[in-house]
Amino acid sequence: MRGFSLMRATHILESRTQLPTVGITVSGGGYRAAIFGAGVLNALDGRNSSSVKKGTGGLLQSATHLAGLSGGSWLVTSLAQANLPTIQHLVLGDGHHLGGWLPESNLWSPSADPAEQAVFAQEILQELAIKAEHFPLSVGDTWGRALARRFSNATTSDTFFSNTSHGSGILFPDLANPSQRITICAIMAEILAENTANFSVLINETYPQPALRHDTSNYPNPFHSVTPATFSDSQETVLALCDGGEDGQISPLQPMLVPDRNIDVILAIDGTNDADGFAAGASLIATQERMQIFVRGLAAFPPVPPTLAGFANLTAQPTFFGCLPASHNGYDETRPAGPMLVYLPNGAPSRDGSPPLTNTSTFQETYTADEMQGMLAQTFTIATQGAEVDGALEDGEWAACLACAVVDRARARQGVKRSGVCGTCFERYCWEG
Structure with missing residues (x-):
């Protein structure tokens, strides 16, 4: 299969209204997760000739929904705000209006020059003052403004310490890229524990707000007085938000389970740090456990192993979850329940024998351009190699197998059973519990 042609993969579907609905999620994990997620998206980008x-x-x-959490939200927000450029230009800059992510300097101490550092702090305080006129403040605002200087396409190394917009003033409805049909879900609600105390004191002294916490992201409640019987914070005027990964759900899978979105397949990019900088499945387990408690109003979450030990052989290659048809639960076999989950973890080094580059620390705040390029290249290999088959380092059918997973639910709606290469692929990549 030359290129991922959704129309070619869905030639058996009768109309475009029956095409699959594809969601992509990018996990948290700081810069590592942002870079790994960028590398995977690069491997899925039709503008990349290598992909x-x-x-x-x-x-x-072909995706319709894209969600990011924590470090993953840095990527998703940056991608949307920059009008969906190629990943190479987004991350490393294009030499013109895109400055790249500027990873060489520390997030909180970007300059060794005390004068420049003072300008940096003063500018952030001035930006906070604008918001303080109308909205509550928190450490999350400080963190967000620091991140904006890295991930905003309005900032370059030449304008970093100047009084520029640093990402403000961009209207998302103005996006002209054909990929604007993707629904973006990436709220930058970030807290870095080691800086919380100092900035909490700073904000409390500068902008006293005795009724509010400062170690969260305070956001005006958009659901005020809505369904008070089922929403416990309905009467709160301000919501105190924290990083979505605080409960272990470091992959933003739950937004993809909203029934009205009708997601057929979720591509879960997992760049978390479960062990030695690699993902081991903990975020999927956390979502499964939460779904067993809070199931009301959400689509079924495909079963995953309940322990990390169960993921032991599933993180060195892509894995499909939710392959069993609904007949497994007593329903018609052509109508599976809930979306299929294609798990794309940063779970092991690439098989080409090169030293691992993608398992950096979540708290590493600086990278050189060469380090970024090396991580992107290695991630591309991980994302396109598939499983090891008969001693070969790459699966020559991986692209076809990925296409089979994407269209599986749509084919099932028409009563089309798996056959041919898809049958082989599901035997190779499915976890059936």
Whole structure:
């Protein structure tokens, strides 16, 4: 299969209204997760000739929903705000209006020059003052303004310490890219524990707000007085938000389970740090456990192993969850329940023998351009190699297998059973519990 052609993969579907609905999630994990997520999206981008040659390019353009959490939200927000450029230009800059992510300097101490550092702090306080006129403040606002200087396409190394917009003033409805049909879900609600105390004191002294916490992200309640019987914070005027990964759900899977979104398949990019900088499945387990408690109003979450030990052989390659048809639960076999989950973890080094580059610390705040490029290249290999088959380092059918997973629910709606290469692929990649 040359390039990921959704129309080619769905030639058996009768109309475009029956095409699959694809969601992509990017986990948290600081810069590591942002870079790993960027590398995977690069491998799915139809504008990348290398991705097209591998057969995976084009799936990004076929997606309808894109969600990021924590470090993953840095990528997703940056991508949307920059009008969906290529990943190479987004991360490393294009030499013109895109400055890249500027990872060489520390997030909180970007300059060794005391004068420049003072300008940095003063500018953030001035920006907070504008918000303080109308909205509550928190450490999250300080963190967000620091992040904006890295992930906003309005900032370059030349304008970093100047009084520029640093991302403000961009209207998302103005996006002209054909991929604007993707629904973006990436709220930058971030707290870095080691800086919380100092900035909490700073904000409390500068902008006293005795009724509010400062170690969260305070956001005006958009659901005020809505369904008080079922929403415990309905009467609160301000919601205190924390990082979504605080309960272990470091992958933003729950937004993809909203029934009205009708998601057929979720591509879960997992760049978390469960062990030695690699993902081991903990975020999926946390979502499964939460879904067993809070199931009202959400689509079924595909079963995953309940322990990390169960993921032991599932993180060195992509894995499909939710392959069993609904007949497994007593329903018609052509109508599976809930979306399929394609798990794309940063779970092991690439198989080409090169030293691992993608398992950096969540708290590493600076990277050189060469380090970023190396991580992107290695992630591309991880995302396009598939499983090891008969001693071969790459699965020559991985692109076709990915296409089979994407269209599986749509085919099932028409009563089309798996056959041919799809049958082989599901035997190779499915976890059936």
